Amino acid sequence: MPEFATLASPYSMLAASHGDVDLTDEAKTRSRALNQFLAGVELKAFKIAQTALRHEDDALDAVQDAMLQLARAYAHRPAQEWKPLFYRILENRIRDMQRRRTVRGRVIAWLPFRGEEDEDEPDPIAQAPSPEPQPMRRLELDQAVGALERALGELPRRQQQAFLLRTLEGLDVAATAAAMGCSEGSVKTHYFRALQALRAQLGDFYL
Amino acid sequence: MRPVTSPLTEFERNARAVLEDSVARVDGRTRSRLNQARQLAVEAVGTRHRPWWRAFALMPAGAVAAALVLAVMLWHREPTAHESPLLEGRVTGVEDMDLLADADGLDLVEGWDGPFYEWAADQTDTNVQSDS
Numbered sequence: 001m002p003e004f005a006t007l008a009s010p011y012s013m014l015a016a017s018h019g020d021v022d023l024t025d026e027a028k029t030r031s032r033a034l035n036q037f038l039a040g041v042e043l044k045a046f047k048i049a050q051t052a053l054r055h056e057d058d059a060l061d062a063v064q065d066a067m068l069q070l071a072r073a074y075a076h077r078p079a080q081e082w083k084p085l086f087y088r089i090l091e092n093r094i095r096d097m098q099r100r101r102t103v104r105g106r107v108i109a110w111l112p113f114r115g116e117e118d119e120d121e122p123d124p125i126a127q128a129p130s131p132e133p134q135p136m137r138r139l140e141l142d143q144a145v146g147a148l149e150r151a152l153g154e155l156p157r158r159q160q161q162a163f164l165l166r167t168l169e170g171l172d173v174a175a176t177a178a179a180m181g182c183s184e185g186s187v188k189t190h191y192f193r194a195l196q197a198l199r200a201q202l203g204d205f206y207l
Numbered sequence: 208m209r210p211v212t213s214p215l216t217e218f219e220r221n222a223r224a225v226l227e228d229s230v231a232r233v234d235g236r237t238r239s240r241l242n243q244a245r246q247l248a249v250e251a252v253g254t255r256h257r258p259w260w261r262a263f264a265l266m267p268a269g270a271v272a273a274a275l276v277l278a279v280m281l282w283h284r285e286p287t288a289h290e291s292p293l294l295e296g297r298v299t300g301v302e303d304m305d306l307l308a309d310a311d312g313l314d315l316v317e318g319w320d321g322p323f324y325e326w327a328a329d330q331t332d333t334n335v336q337s338d339s
Contacts, residue, residue, distance in 0.1 A: 027252065035249045042241045043230045060240050067248035075252045145229040148222060167219055168226045199218060 034075055037082050038067055041169070045090055048164045051152050052094045053101075062097060066090040087165060087179035098157075151201040155194055158182075162190035163198070 042063060049059035066089040074085050152160055158180070165176045166187075176191075177184045 031249050031252050034252060035245060038245045038248060042245060043233055043238070046233065046237065046241060047226065047230050056237065060237065060244070063241065064244035064247070067244050068251055071248040071251045072254060141225065141228050144225045148225050149229070164226075167223050168230070170223075195218070198222070 030075055033079055034071060034082070037079065037086075038070075041083065041086060042067070044169050045086070047168065048087075048161075049090060049094055051149060051164065052157065052160065053097055054153065058097055058101075062090060062093040065093045069093075083169075083171065084175045084178035087169070087171070088181060091161060091179065091181075095157075147202055148198075151198050154201070155197055158186075159190045159194035159197065162187055163194035166191055 045063045045066065046059055049062040050056060053059050053062065066086055069089045070082065070086050074082065077085065152163065155163065161180055162176060165171045165179055166173075171179060173184045173187050177187045180187060180190075
């Protein structure tokens with residue numbers, strides 16, 4: 001926090017030294033707009049990262065990195081570009097983490113004395129059952145979520161990404177293509193195949 | 208809930224509803240961490256990492272000027288008359304190094320003949336006195 005506070009001061013001073021009060025106001029307005037944008041996407045972004053990485057803390061790190069990168073490098077861009085940019089950054093971060101994890105897994109597999117120290121200890125509070133009684137609807141939704149997340153986890157990464165960006169985030173084909181860094185035709189193909197696979201997987205399941 | 212035997216759009220709608228439900232149920236700890244991350248990001252607006260050379264732009268002008276003057280003075284300083292002892296000292300130092308590194312000098316030290324050098328010194332003193 002202090003790091004950013006000290007960095008923010010010269011920025012403001014620079015604006016004031018030019019006698020351009022509007023610049024500071026504009027920066028504040030942009031910060032507010034960015035805050036609003038990030039608040040709107042953070043939960044869905046976390047869910048997408050969690051589905052891809054299957055690890056809560058890694059997903060949080062990926063989302064945080066994507067937020068910072070967007071704020072530092074692209075906050076000056078038009079607000080309508082933020083969403084595809086943000087998901088593009090997030091996707092790159094997820095891919096980096098997956099690669100690093102793969103490399104680490106290979107290295108650890110060669111170690112003679114590998115233990116379980118890398119495994120996170122389960123949080124007893126998180127593991128504790130909720131004291132509130134679970135209604136039947138809740139149970140059905142839990143089962144539906146679990147089944148869908150398992151099926152999504154088995155999809156190839158690009159299909160998974162296309163499906164989540166289109167279905168959960170609600171991006172159109174063009175924005176999804178921008179976020180995925182591919183053509184609109186590729187998005188349609190990935191999305192169609194994802195739907196086919198999910199339907200085949202969840203065909204007998206109640207959604 | 209409906210079985211997934213409906214048309215494609217129905218499937219998508221149901222999937223979205225399920226996913227949105229799972230998003231709505233993200234726990235408080237995660238929401239808190241996301242909120243913190245967002246605050247950090249918002250504070251970081253406009254603080255993009257600059258290239259190393261851009262750091263000079265943030266240095267106070269006086270410090271930059273002083274550093275430049277000092278650098279110019281050191282670079283263009285002409286050797287003056289009273290610097291000659293230093294230069295001589297450098298030459299002497301080089302000669303000392305030659306003597307120390309010389310193999311003959313090492314032999315001289317190893318084969319130390321005290322009485323001979325005392326006699327030679329006496330001879331030198333005697334010659335100097337007789338010359339004067």
